[in-house]
Amino acid sequence: MPFEIIRKQELVPTIYLMDISAPRIAKKAEPGQFVILRINGKGERIPLTIADFDRKKGIINMIFQAVGKTTMHLSTLKAGEELLDFIGPLGNPAHIQKEGTVIMVGGGVGVAPIFPQARAFKEAGNKVISIIGARSANLLLWEDKMKAVSDELYITTDDGTKGHHGFVTDIVKKLLESGTKIDRVVAIGPPVMMRAVAGVTKPFDVKTIVSLNSIMVDGTGMCGACRVLVGNETKFACVDGPEFDAHLVDFTLLMNRLSMYQPEEKLALEKYKCEREGCTC
Amino acid sequence: MLERQKMPEQDPKVRRTNFKEVALGFTEKQAIDEAARCLQCKKPKCVEGCPVEVKIPVFIKHIANGDFDSAIKEIKVDNALPAICGRVCPQETQCEASCILNKKGTSVSIGRLERFVADMEKDHGTREKPHSSGKKVAIVGSGPAGLTAAADLAKTGHSVTIFEALHAAGGVLTYGIPEFRLPKKIVETDVEYVKKLGVTLLLDSVIGKLETVDDLLMQFDAVFLGTGAGLPVFLNIDGENLNGVYSANEFLTRVNLMKSFLFPDHDTPIRKGKNVVVVGGGNVAMDSARCALRLGADNVTIVYRRGEKELPARAEEIEHAKEEGIKFRLLTNPVRIIGDAKNWVTHIECINMYLCEPDGSGRCKPMPLAGSEHRIEADVIIIAIGTSPNPLVPRTTGGLEITKQGTVVARKDGATTKTGVYAGGDAVTGSATVISAMGAGKKAARAIDEYLKNMPVA
Ligand SMILES: Cc1cc2nc3c(=O)[nH]c(=O)nc-3n(C[C@H](O)[C@H](O)[C@H](O)COP(=O)(O)OP(=O)(O)OC[C@H]3O[C@@H](n4cnc5c(N)ncnc54)[C@H](O)[C@@H]3O)c2cc1C
Ligand SMILES: Cc1cc2nc3c(=O)[nH]c(=O)nc-3n(C[C@H](O)[C@H](O)[C@H](O)COP(=O)(O)OP(=O)(O)OC[C@H]3O[C@@H](n4cnc5c(N)ncnc54)[C@H](O)[C@@H]3O)c2cc1C
Ligand code: SF4
Ligand code: SF4
Ligand code: FES
Numbered sequence: 001m002p003f004e005i006i007r008k009q010e011l012v013p014t015i016y017l018m019d020i021s022a023p024r025i026a027k028k029a030e031p032g033q034f035v036i037l038r039i040n041g042k043g044e045r046i047p048l049t050i051a052d053f054d055r056k057k058g059i060i061n062m063i064f065q066a067v068g069k070t071t072m073h074l075s076t077l078k079a080g081e082e083l084l085d086f087i088g089p090l091g092n093p094a095h096i097q098k099e100g101t102v103i104m105v106g107g108g109v110g111v112a113p114i115f116p117q118a119r120a121f122k123e124a125g126n127k128v129i130s131i132i133g134a135r136s137a138n139l140l141l142w143e144d145k146m147k148a149v150s151d152e153l154y155i156t157t158d159d160g161t162k163g164h165h166g167f168v169t170d171i172v173k174k175l176l177e178s179g180t181k182i183d184r185v186v187a188i189g190p191p192v193m194m195r196a197v198a199g200v201t202k203p204f205d206v207k208t209i210v211s212l213n214s215i216m217v218d219g220t221g222m223c224g225a226c227r228v229l230v231g232n233e234t235k236f237a238c239v240d241g242p243e244f245d246a247h248l249v250d251f252t253l254l255m256n257r258l259s260m261y262q263p264e265e266k267l268a269l270e271k272y273k274c275e276r277e278g279c280t281c
Numbered sequence: 282m283l284e285r286q287k288m289p290e291q292d293p294k295v296r297r298t299n300f301k302e303v304a305l306g307f308t309e310k311q312a313i314d315e316a317a318r319c320l321q322c323k324k325p326k327c328v329e330g331c332p333v334e335v336k337i338p339v340f341i342k343h344i345a346n347g348d349f350d351s352a353i354k355e356i357k358v359d360n361a362l363p364a365i366c367g368r369v370c371p372q373e374t375q376c377e378a379s380c381i382l383n384k385k386g387t388s389v390s391i392g393r394l395e396r397f398v399a400d401m402e403k404d405h406g407t408r409e410k411p412h413s414s415g416k417k418v419a420i421v422g423s424g425p426a427g428l429t430a431a432a433d434l435a436k437t438g439h440s441v442t443i444f445e446a447l448h449a450a451g452g453v454l455t456y457g458i459p460e461f462r463l464p465k466k467i468v469e470t471d472v473e474y475v476k477k478l479g480v481t482l483l484l485d486s487v488i489g490k491l492e493t494v495d496d497l498l499m500q501f502d503a504v505f506l507g508t509g510a511g512l513p514v515f516l517n518i519d520g521e522n523l524n525g526v527y528s529a530n531e532f533l534t535r536v537n538l539m540k541s542f543l544f545p546d547h548d549t550p551i552r553k554g555k556n557v558v559v560v561g562g563g564n565v566a567m568d569s570a571r572c573a574l575r576l577g578a579d580n581v582t583i584v585y586r587r588g589e590k591e592l593p594a595r596a597e598e599i600e601h602a603k604e605e606g607i608k609f610r611l612l613t614n615p616v617r618i619i620g621d622a623k624n625w626v627t628h629i630e631c632i633n634m635y636l637c638e639p640d641g642s643g644r645c646k647p648m649p650l651a652g653s654e655h656r657i658e659a660d661v662i663i664i665a666i667g668t669s670p671n672p673l674v675p676r677t678t679g680g681l682e683i684t685k686q687g688t689v690v691a692r693k694d695g696a697t698t699k700t701g702v703y704a705g706g707d708a709v710t711g712s713a714t715v716i717s718a719m720g721a722g723k724k725a726a727r728a729i730d731e732y733l734k735n736m737p738v739a
Contacts, residue, residue: 069548085484088491221671253522
């Protein structure tokens with residue numbers, strides 16, 4: 001059952017938007033959930049967050065960064081082409097209710113999954129303070145969309161080309177220290193960023209939620225590839241998460257496990273690039 | 282009397298380096314000779330030993346007469362997946378254990394004969410479509426239980442749709458049992474046969490997420506749950522989350538479903554170990570060990586806490602594993618897994634065990650021998666100590682009674698505590714066998730048919 005690509009667009013260098021026609025999934029999707037896709041019969045199953053969905057049109061929207069073989073291949077596909085497999089909605093929906101004031105932190109491609117949550121928190125009657133960060137101004141995602149659903153929006157770049165020169169955690173810390181009452185923090189981005197946010201909010205005892213991106217295969221709780229340690233208990237991120245209490249997550253283990261296939265990933269990417277450029281190695 | 286025919290096999294030295302099928306199958310002459318050994322008992326004990334009661338002497342007689350077509354037709358009355366069962370049934374504890382000749386240890390090779398005629402079959406039977414009953418049944422899971430229930434319900438005229446979570450059908454037959462024991466072509470052929478009966482197969486459909494069982498009940502008249510027992514059990518010892526430690530499910534899924542033995546031609550990677558330790562003694566452990574060997578390991582060791590006699594795997598698999606050079610450390614149990622600074626596994630620490638009086642399961646209880654701790658070097662460890670049912674469906678279905686072990690409570694005929702919902706196979710019994718799952722699918726199909734007959738047409 002192939003799934004048609006409705007739209008593909010490069011948002012900023014290396015980060016792409018893709019809409020897939022998947023009416024059955026769109027009917028059930030909620031913020032915080034993800035899909036697993038496979039491009040073709042030889043392809044790997046990779047998880048991507050459902051960045052947005054349109055129930056009426058039956059469309060699932062994803063934002064992904066081309067980091068390796070599969071995401072790079074995905075970025076070369078065009079509207080009208082098809083994906084072989086598209087499975088979801090997987091994982092638990094985000095817990096969205098009225099908390100009071102919430103800080104939404106999105107780093108890099110993590111801005112995409114933060115957006116529907118920020119919108120939902122806003123609609124649930126919360127005051128939404130958003131902080132989005134990127135390495136550099138040209139890599140910053142969705143400033144306008146985030147602005148539209150936030151009461152306050154802060155921007156940070158590692159190189160100072162836009163907004164605050166530094167990390168998203170600098171702003172989180174400033175807000176917490178300023179005495180503003182914060183009821184919840186949601187942070188999605190690279191594991192190092194999520195760990196840093198958890199470290200900043202911990203002394204203030206503010207409930208902090210992160211979305212874990214461990215390596216997955218089936219996404220249904222069958223293989224245990226995605227296991228993470230939360231509060232010293234082994235959990236399967238695909239069915240028990242992907243969202244967890246940041247203060248209980250063992251981020252070191254997460255990062256170690258994410259590096260499990262580095263040599264193989266490098267090999268796969270080199271082979272892919274080589275084939276695309278038509279060399280004979 | 283003729284001797285039991287020997288199965289032609291790939292040489293162990295050769296086959297340990299490839300994923301091609303180990304057992305090559307009888308020749309026509311061998312099959313006819315083997316069939317001639319059957320005494321055609323008036324009260325055939327063998328049939329009682331088969332969970333789906335294949336009419337064994339009848340089909341064997343057809344083979345003896347060289348009429349392979351009639352033989353396969355006869356088998357298919359009771360068993361929709363003979364090419365599979367002939368390969369993976371634990372015959373030595375089922376049909377062949379009950380064969381009268383087994384008293385002398387030379388039972389008829391029923392399974393191999395079943396495999397032979399199934400492989401000979403060219404026409405995989407498109408049947409006339411039966412008269413439509415106007416009733417719709419949803420099957421969750423496409424393992425042997427789901428496929429059998431689907432086939433039987435389609436044959437009685439119901440409109441059947443299978444919902445499968447993965448991107449390929451077959452359940453454990455596809456993602457668990459390796460190519461060298463059960464070629465995927467064979468599973469595909471049998472799945473095609475079920476589809477030809479008119480069954481709709483929807484892959485990539487995770488029930489409990491995409492649709493709940495209650496959603497299905499709005500669109501279908503009955504639901505059968507054949508969701509298996511796919512949740513991996515871990516040892517709960519230190520070091521189990523180190524890089525290089527796999528559940529057998531993950532390891533086998535990468536190898537079989539994702540074809541990582543063909544990496545990088547296929548995209549999914551797998552860690553190829555030099556020194557691989559597999560924990561467990563069942564079919565799953567044997568399959569994991571033999572896959573690891575074929576991926577290129579120098580040493581593969583099976584660590585099992587009981588003795589040789591207690592190994593639950595099929596006799597043939599244990600024998601094959603030994604021939605291929607897999608080492609067995611019996612009466613040994615892991616206590617912790619040790620890693621390096623980069624989170625990679627380096628050793629597994631084990632303790633010797635001894636057996637004392639039988640426990641609840643009737644088997645001897647293994648006890649640790651104090652002071653016998655020792656380490657085995659390992660860069661890949663595969664935990665194959667069992668699975669329990671996946672909670673996805675139970676968690677999202679109201680009114681479905683579940684045991685403490687996570688299995689679905691069902692009567693003998695498959696009826697659950699929820700009206701219109703039936704279940705069978707590993708989801709009900711916990712990990713068992715292909716043929717028992719098929720038997721459960723068959724019984725449930727009969728019960729569902731009864732249930733639907735007593736229901737007014739909408
Ligand atoms: C629940 C979840 C949601 C995600 N959402 C997004 C998203 O919205 N946008 C986005 O750009 N990325 C997302 N990711 C990460 C994305 O899945 C990986 O970037 C992708 O799998 C990389 O595959 P590759 O072949 O391109 O790169 P590779 O070279 O294979 O891998 C690059 C890195 O990605 C990680 N990775 C590799 N394989 C997998 C796998 N099967 N599952 C998970 N991670 C893997 C590893 O850390 C690896 O080092 C998500 C991951 C998870 C678990
Ligand atoms: C490695 C291994 C080797 C084995 N070797 C043998 C052997 O040699 N002989 C033997 O007789 N038995 C063997 N077994 C046991 C045998 O395979 C099982 O008992 C049998 O497959 C159970 O069948 P089932 O239909 O109940 O479940 P499964 O085969 O487990 O199939 C269940 C299916 O349901 C799907 N599913 C689960 N949840 C959902 C959901 N929520 N929505 C949609 N689909 C879902 C799964 O993806 C799966 O495809 C082996 C098992 C393993 C793991
Ligand atoms: S189905 Fe299995 S148990 Fe029954 S006769 Fe065939 S091999 Fe034997
Ligand atoms: S018990 Fe053995 S000898 Fe007798 S009918 Fe069955 S297979 Fe033949
Ligand atoms: S991805 Fe397999 S259990 Fe989570």
